[in-house]
Amino acid sequence: MRNITIIGMGLIGTSLGLALRNADPATSPLGALQITGYDHDPRVARAARERLAIDQVAPGLAAAVDGAQLVVLATPVRAMQTLLRELAGLLAPHTIVTDTASTKADVCTWARDLLPATVDFVGGHPMAGREQAGPAAADGTLFHDAIYCLTPDPATREQALNLVEALVLTSGARPYYIDPAEHDAYVAGISHLPFLLSAALVSITSQSPAWQELSSLAASGFRDVSRLASGDPAMHRDICLTNRAALTRWVDEAIGALADMRTALEQADEAHFDALFTQTKAARDAWLQRAPHLRPGEEHYTDRPEVERRPLLGFPLPTRRKDKP
Amino acid sequence: MRNITIIGMGLIGTSLGLALRNADPATSPLGALQITGYDHDPRVARAARERLAIDQVAPGLAAAVDGAQLVVLATPVRAMQTLLRELAGLLAPHTIVTDTASTKADVCTWARDLLPATVDFVGGHPMAGREQAGPAAADGTLFHDAIYCLTPDPATREQALNLVEALVLTSGARPYYIDPAEHDAYVAGISHLPFLLSAALVSITSQSPAWQELSSLAASGFRDVSRLASGDPAMHRDICLTNRAALTRWVDEAIGALADMRTALEQADEAHFDALFTQTKAARDAWLQRAPHLRPGEEHYTDRPEVERRPLLGFPLPTRRKDKP
Numbered sequence: 122m123r124n125i126t127i128i129g130m131g132l133i134g135t136s137l138g139l140a141l142r143n144a145d146p147a148t149s150p151l152g153a154l155q156i157t158g159y160d161h162d163p164r165v166a167r168a169a170r171e172r173l174a175i176d177q178v179a180p181g182l183a184a185a186v187d188g189a190q191l192v193v194l195a196t197p198v199r200a201m202q203t204l205l206r207e208l209a210g211l212l213a214p215h216t217i218v219t220d221t222a223s224t225k226a227d228v229c230t231w232a233r234d235l236l237p238a239t240v241d242f243v244g245g246h247p248m249a250g251r252e253q254a255g256p257a258a259a260d261g262t263l264f265h266d267a268i269y270c271l272t273p274d275p276a277t278r279e280q281a282l283n284l285v286e287a288l289v290l291t292s293g294a295r296p297y298y299i300d301p302a303e304h305d306a307y308v309a310g311i312s313h314l315p316f317l318l319s320a321a322l323v324s325i326t327s328q329s330p331a332w333q334e335l336s337s338l339a340a341s342g343f344r345d346v347s348r349l350a351s352g353d354p355a356m357h358r359d360i361c362l363t364n365r366a367a368l369t370r371w372v373d374e375a376i377g378a379l380a381d382m383r384t385a386l387e388q389a390d391e392a393h394f395d396a397l398f399t400q401t402k403a404a405r406d407a408w409l410q411r412a413p414h415l416r417p418g419e420e421h422y423t424d425r426p427e428v429e430r431r432p433l434l435g436f437p438l439p440t441r442r443k444d445k446p
Numbered sequence: 447m448r449n450i451t452i453i454g455m456g457l458i459g460t461s462l463g464l465a466l467r468n469a470d471p472a473t474s475p476l477g478a479l480q481i482t483g484y485d486h487d488p489r490v491a492r493a494a495r496e497r498l499a500i501d502q503v504a505p506g507l508a509a510a511v512d513g514a515q516l517v518v519l520a521t522p523v524r525a526m527q528t529l530l531r532e533l534a535g536l537l538a539p540h541t542i543v544t545d546t547a548s549t550k551a552d553v554c555t556w557a558r559d560l561l562p563a564t565v566d567f568v569g570g571h572p573m574a575g576r577e578q579a580g581p582a583a584a585d586g587t588l589f590h591d592a593i594y595c596l597t598p599d600p601a602t603r604e605q606a607l608n609l610v611e612a613l614v615l616t617s618g619a620r621p622y623y624i625d626p627a628e629h630d631a632y633v634a635g636i637s638h639l640p641f642l643l644s645a646a647l648v649s650i651t652s653q654s655p656a657w658q659e660l661s662s663l664a665a666s667g668f669r670d671v672s673r674l675a676s677g678d679p680a681m682h683r684d685i686c687l688t689n690r691a692a693l694t695r696w697v698d699e700a701i702g703a704l705a706d707m708r709t710a711l712e713q714a715d716e717a718h719f720d721a722l723f724t725q726t727k728a729a730r731d732a733w734l735q736r737a738p739h740l741r742p743g744e745e746h747y748t749d750r751p752e753v754e755r756r757p758l759l760g761f762p763l764p765t766r767r768k769d770k771p
Binding site: 248249250267268270297303306307308310311312314315316317318319320321322323324325326327328329331332334335336337338339340341342343344345346347348349350351352353354355357358361362365368369371372373374375376377378379380382383385386387389391394395397398399400401402404405406408409411 | 573574575592593595622628631632633635636637639640641642643644645646647648649650651652653654656657659660661662663664665666667668669670671672673674675676677678679680682683686687690693694696697698699700701702703704705707708710711712714716719720722723724725726727729730731733734736
């Protein structure tokens with residue numbers, strides 16, 4: 122029996138709990154599990170228990186991690202700094218800790234600085250989500266075939282990496298090894314920038330004096346581009362504040378692209394729009410083609426052990442055994 | 447038997463043909479129909495006929511409109527100027543003409559300037575679409591419950607308005623009367639700006655040196671915000687070029703919103719992001735709440751005749767009879 126504790130029973134923590142509890146102990150790389158859940162809001166933890174995402178609710182942080190072999194932090198990013206400081210005095214030697222935050226560099230630094238050397242930390246980020254928050258929106262299949270970024274550092278012990286990789290596989294996701302800073306730069310472009318564009322659209326249209334008329338005419342195009350703006354404000358605030366440098370570069374790129382469009386509008390530059398929209402359609406169609414199930418990245422990860430064990434972006438990993446944990 | 451001609455058998459023209467041919471002649475306000483299709487590319491017209499969206503393919507423009515009581519123009523916006531000039535010499539007196547273009551001011555001006563006084567023109571814009579183009583992507587239910595903007599002017603004859611409204615109702619959509627310039631200003635914000643934001647996202651990410659890695663990590667958030675960028679380049683080029691003033695104002699607003707975000711990133715302005723993301727989530731959630739079937743506008747149009755006959759945005763309409771055409 123393996124004891125796993127999930128701290129933070131929001132959308133991601135509860136979805137992970139559901140995925141783990143739905144796994145067959147006979148075939149899962151994690152085997153039989155006992156899952157404990159904790160949330161600073163006891164009502165949220167109870168809601169997760171009512172959804173059967175956890176076996177038990179812990180009454181406090183100390184009780185939550187007592188006896189846990191693996192602790193998963195699933196809070197908003199910036200809450201993790203305080204949490205890691207509190208956990209430092211509570212975790213038994215050889216406890217393995219991972220997280221699910223959308224940015225990785227700060228969290229990995231905090232973990233290295235705050236956790237005792239006897240505890241192993243492996244940063245994680247499942248590339249899956251919904252705009253709704255909380256345990257009610259959770260879904261045990263949320264991670265199926267999703268890319269799950271893991272950001273170990275060269276000092277990470279093999280045992281820790283094996284266990285966290287087993288967690289990822291049990292959730293139905295595909296491990297993708299990447300350096301924390303690289304991760305943050307990339308997700309700034311394909312995840313955090315789309316959110317900011319979505320929020321910008323909703324901000325300017327909904328604060329327009331004509332919003333009543335605009336909102337009546339808005340249809341499926343508005344619905345899709347604005348979808349991310351319905352996401353959890355605290356989560357996205359934390360993402361912005363922990364990924365400022367990378368996000369600033371992408372925001373500058375977006376402002377530049379819009380300024381080019383503005384010039385083309387002023388000059389009625391047919392050729393500019395032709396070239397731009399032809400390029401973007403081709404690029405987007407090609408992306409979709411490579412990702413037919415909207416779970417991109419399958420070409421980077423297969424079940425073949427030699428691929429499974431390789432770092433994907435040139436990030437040096439410790440030598441791995443071929444056997445499963 | 448009513449003869450209707452559709453010129454331009456792309457996504458919209460073919461979807462409209464399918465909707466009309468699927469309507470029950472016994473209950474449809476249009477009664478029994480004979481639908482002729484024309485496209486400057488004969489292969490496209492044949493594909494629409496193969497999908498049973500039209501009863502017959504016309505070999506040329508003159509044959510297409512010969513005997514037609516109602517002519518629907520469903521080409522990209524800017525093709526309509528030439529088309530209207532050609533049609534001017536071909537249309538019999540009392541022919542009624544409507545269009546489906548995404549911008550209305552230019553088209554209505556061209557129609558007023560180019561068509562003979564004996565021909566009535568009612569501008570139209572169904573607020574429905576897909577990112578795929580062409581007859582293969584057409585869908586007879588595309589317009590179901592969609593808002594369908596109509597932009598008559600005070601001189602439009604009642605008979606013309608009745609017939610075009612009957613076309614809209616038969617397609618399954620809901621007529622929404624609006625002034626052409628108002629229409630263009632509003633759709634610039636909730637339809638054309640979302641497209642430009644989507645294209646900007648795809649443009650800057652897909653031309654990044656890290657696109658291979660970015661595209662592997664891109665998931666459902668990227669998919670949705672980028673969806674419109676897969677749209678037809680010619681259609682969107684024409685939209686930009688015929689809605690320059692309104693679109694420029696919205697692009698400026700978007701650049702301003704992104705510049706504010708950039709400042710907040712630089713200053714790590716927690717309060718700015720908290721307020722912004724809380725506002726956008728509330729506005730977007732409220733919009734979705736009012737539009738549970740993602741066909742917003744139902745509250746503005748019902749089947750009650752007194753509402754059905756009223757202009758919706760203060761635009762003066764000619765007095766209408768209460769009976770259906």
